[in-house]
Amino acid sequence: MSQSAVNPPRESVVDRFLRYVRVETQSKEEETTVPSTPTQWTLAKMLVEELRELGAENVRISEHCMVYATIPANVPMNDKLPPIGFLAHVDTSPAVTGLEVNPIIHRNYQGGDIVLPNDPSQVITVAQNPVLRSLIGDDIITTDGTTLLGSDDKAGVATIMTMVDLLGQNPSIEHGPISIGFTADEEVGIGIEQFDVAGFGATFAYTIDGGTLGEISDETWSARLATVTFGGKSTHPGTAKGVMVNSIYALADYVLQLPRDMLPETTEGRVGFVHPYIGTADVETSSIKILLRDFEMSGLTAKEEMLRRLATETERKHPGVSVRVDVKDNYKNMKEVLKDHPQLVENAFEAARRAGLEPFTEPIRGGTDGSKLTFRGLPCPNVFTGGHNFHSKLEFNSRRGLEKTTETLVHLVQIFVEQSRADQQFVTQHSSSRVAAD
Ligand SMILES: [Zn+2]
Numbered sequence: 001m002s003q004s005a006v007n008p009p010r011e012s013v014v015d016r017f018l019r020y021v022r023v024e025t026q027s028k029e030e031e032t033t034v035p036s037t038p039t040q041w042t043l044a045k046m047l048v049e050e051l052r053e054l055g056a057e058n059v060r061i062s063e064h065c066m067v068y069a070t071i072p073a074n075v076p077m078n079d080k081l082p083p084i085g086f087l088a089h090v091d092t093s094p095a096v097t098g099l100e101v102n103p104i105i106h107r108n109y110q111g112g113d114i115v116l117p118n119d120p121s122q123v124i125t126v127a128q129n130p131v132l133r134s135l136i137g138d139d140i141i142t143t144d145g146t147t148l149l150g151s152d153d154k155a156g157v158a159t160i161m162t163m164v165d166l167l168g169q170n171p172s173i174e175h176g177p178i179s180i181g182f183t184a185d186e187e188v189g190i191g192i193e194q195f196d197v198a199g200f201g202a203t204f205a206y207t208i209d210g211g212t213l214g215e216i217s218d219e220t221w222s223a224r225l226a227t228v229t230f231g232g233k234s235t236h237p238g239t240a241k242g243v244m245v246n247s248i249y250a251l252a253d254y255v256l257q258l259p260r261d262m263l264p265e266t267t268e269g270r271v272g273f274v275h276p277y278i279g280t281a282d283v284e285t286s287s288i289k290i291l292l293r294d295f296e297m298s299g300l301t302a303k304e305e306m307l308r309r310l311a312t313e314t315e316r317k318h319p320g321v322s323v324r325v326d327v328k329d330n331y332k333n334m335k336e337v338l339k340d341h342p343q344l345v346e347n348a349f350e351a352a353r354r355a356g357l358e359p360f361t362e363p364i365r366g367g368t369d370g371s372k373l374t375f376r377g378l379p380c381p382n383v384f385t386g387g388h389n390f391h392s393k394l395e396f397n398s399r400r401g402l403e404k405t406t407e408t409l410v411h412l413v414q415i416f417v418e419q420s421r422a423d424q425q426f427v428t429q430h431s432s433s434r435v436a437a438d
Contacts, residue, residue: 013162026091034064040065044067084179094188102118118145143393179202206380207368213352217361224330226290227289270363355404356404
């Protein structure tokens with residue numbers, strides 16, 4: 001897309017983003033129905049209306065608050081082009097309130113720490129956010145300090161919607177068939193199970209749910225969840241001598257045995273961890289949930305074995321206490337599948353370059369909807385949104401972040417057309433040269 005020849009979208013990506021972040025869509029842990037909160041419907045239904053207004057087709061919303069739409073190809077080679085999907089999630093993290101988000105635009109940022117006006121204890125410092133140095137002159141979008149921003153993932157929603165808008169305003173931008181999907185309950189991990197991969201209709205997709213401009217991820221770690229249950233024996237404490245077995249001591253002992261150098265607060269980069277994060281303590285039965293994370297399957301399995309070994313040792317040290325370890329798989333490193341589809345990341349790199357960015361890959365210390373979708377047959381790398389400090393009152397994005405992400409998406413759909421055309425030519429030349437040789 002040559003910038004000068006492009007008609008602007010009906011609504012700028014920044015205006016769209018500011019509108020969406022004001023809609024409260026926090027999801028909720030420990031719920032079993034999707035969506036976990038009724039408020040997610042509000043934004044999802046808005047998106048349905050807006051997609052229709054922008055000319056998208058097959059726009060629909062499922063009983064689980066999943067929004068689907070398609071944009072037909074505008075090139076004649078339709079049948080040769082695989083449908084490409086774009087996904088973002090409407091919910092925001094349950095970790096920090098998302099009620100009454102009041103976005104603040106710091107126009108023409110000139111450097112220095114940013115104090116958030118309604119809670120001066122909330123400061124986005126250059127020391128903790130060196131990326132600020134690259135944002136001089138940009139318009140930085142923060143909260144007022146009392147809520148999260150919800151750039152995760154309304155930046156994804158806004159940039160995809162603006163791409164749809166731009167394609168509608170610029171029929172000369174060539175693209176194949178496009179599938180759009182907006183999901184609920186990504187943050188609490190239960191939404192994607194309700195996503196209809198077949199109905200979505202894409203051959204592959206991109207989640208637009210990443211951070212720093214240029215960051216493209218085809219690798220998450222693999223995740224398991226262990227629930228360790230300690231069984232004791234409860235009696236009236238007045239007559240407990242020699243009878244009571246208090247499972248709380250076994251739990252405490254167990255947790256303290258976890259290696260200090262294998263925790264979220266002591267690891268980074270490609271190093272995995274174990275993370276006890278919630279539990280109940282009771283004389284009769286205590287339990288603790290522990291997250292296991294590692295980029296390598298072997299590392300994950302080693303962590304699980306360690307938890308089981310500690311359970312045996314704890315039983316030995318606390319006579320009368322039983323310790324049970326239940327482990328379930330959460331998601332796997334999508335690299336296992338994506339390594340067989342290198343063009344997905346290559347094309348995203350090229351799109352980012354055309355938008356004037358320097359693309360790079362970074363393994364995600366977390367999961368995305370894409371990790372699960374990849375293993376359900378929809379290869380799905382993750383693309384940046386320009387956002388920072390997710391799940392926090394210090395969350396921010398910027399005008400350039402939103403604009404460059406949108407630009408990247410518009411380049412991306414064109415690159416697949418160019419590539420398909422080049423492949424066609426190669427096939428044609430190849431077969432005609434064979435004819436000549438015959
Ligand atoms: Zn997200």
